[in-house]
Amino acid sequence: MADIDIKGVEKRFGSYTALHAIDLTIRDQEFLVLLGASGCGKTTLLRIVAGLETATSGEVRIGGRRVDGLAPRDRGIAMVFQNYAVFPHMTVFENIAFGLRMKKVPEAEVDRKVKRAAGMMHIDQLLQRYSGQLSGGQRQRVAVARALAVEPAVLLMDEPLSNLDALLRLEMRAELKGVLQESKTTTIYVTHDQVEAMSLADRIAVMNQGRIVQAARATEVYADPATRFVGSFIGNPPMNFLPAEPNGAGLKVAGLTLAPPKAASGRIEFGIRPEDVEIRGDGLPGAIRVVEPLGPHKLLTVDVAGHLFRAVVDNEHAVEPGQAISLRPKPGRGRWFDAETGLALQ
């Protein structure tokens, strides 16, 4: 039960800056996902909160208490690692009990709490096994149970599902969400998987090159990306971008003139999600290159004024490669970006 306040946290490795003055506040009981490509600094930030890495400058507060000078054990946190880090020389029971025993919790209570945590993660049957006798998914459960057993104020998870196979990942994702909602622990969860981020997060903080570029609810990050990067990173297939040219009072995008944003100056790009277009006359003219039927809908790759453009359309449309097509952006779905800075324009 604690909020986390990160103020001006910077991390430099020699001349390389891994984190640029990060400011981020995580509310009590919030589930925040740090999302970004590998090398963007998300794991470094998590490890700074955990105390496994020291920030070059800046402050971290957990529950109002400044923790940057404290050892990991004094921060009231628990962490789940990407490779699970289940102690191989201890049984599952001893693993889950480890944190409680370090805190000198009476043995009867240790027993009760271990069994409760094991029950939550459905590993009651495995308590006497060693890590070597467990599957990847089971080890993952042990790692989460071990972290939850100490009832931490803050739970930190570093790509906990990325070592599992696709089916298991889906199953564990839903289960984790349930368990964590119940435990009401403030959670920071690091992942590079946007689907995972969208499905789990109360709020997503998208990171790029050591900066948080947008921190907002999943639907908002998806619908209103703060930068061109967010639009291209989130969504599969990602947002389409087309250059825009001034044309009288409006902006001309591939032959279609649209109403411009309020503060428009310099080079501007138009962005639209693949599912936010419909096949209609007086739209963006293009030629279909590839048609991929995906079951519920079709994914089209279209050549629009020399730019590759992806569109998701209903199955009922009869479309063939080579065919000319006109794609009309749905009203209110198009977004404008400054081509120089990548920032979204209102």
Next chain:
Amino acid sequence: MTATTLAVPATEIAAPSRWGIRISTILLCLWVLVPLYLLAVNAFNAREVVTGWPKAFVPTFDIDSLSFFWNYAGVARALLNSVLVAGLTMILSIGIGAPAGYALARFRFRGKGSFRLLVLMTRAFPLPLLALPLAIFYIRTGLDDTIWGLALVHTVLALPFAILITFSLFTSIPVELEEAAWTLGCTRFQAFLKIVVPLALPGIAASGVFAFVTSWNEVFAASVLTVQNQTLTAFLLTSLDVSPLPLKFAGALVLVVPALIFLFLIRKYLFSLWGIANR
């Protein structure tokens, strides 16, 4: 030993190279085993058989030579010295080598690469070159002819391997295990004791045994630096000329067998050190 490491499914290798491997394996084994066998046969034969002709290739299991060796003046004392020096070498090598190996495995520090190289460089100077200055230095400081003095030299010889074995050992233990322990309430030292030590213990023991064997087998420094407190190797070297043949065989056997047993026990760690097989 060699034969099992090289065992490869027959189907994967064409016939000629398979025979090549077999023959070289057999030759290598003979190279090592024949002298050992002759040594054992002669150590377990009666004195008359050892000195007589034709030579016997089947032992008669006569422990006459061995008991003669055991009662030979100075042997028991030299044996005790060997054990003491080797034991001290083992403790010193682990005491200095394991922390150095841990530091190499876990910390980034300036000059880490050169340090790893320098560790091996200690073996680049031949001991005979160092023997005279060392002997003079020892006489000046009063370390000459002491068990401690010899154990120090043996530690220097054994240390590179102790450091490299423990380095590869600690590297093989994921750092996340320690980090998990820190987040679960351990100090750095507690995590080391509760997580790293239990996992590393067999390997640390192996590096200790290796240091023991290094010291046990060492002749040169032992002969130069000890006079009264000779180790078994030094004792045998100085009395080889004057001792009868059976004594030499018995002495050689007593020297070889412990070393063989120990090396056999820790072979998998030595393999992993050289990257031959993963644990």
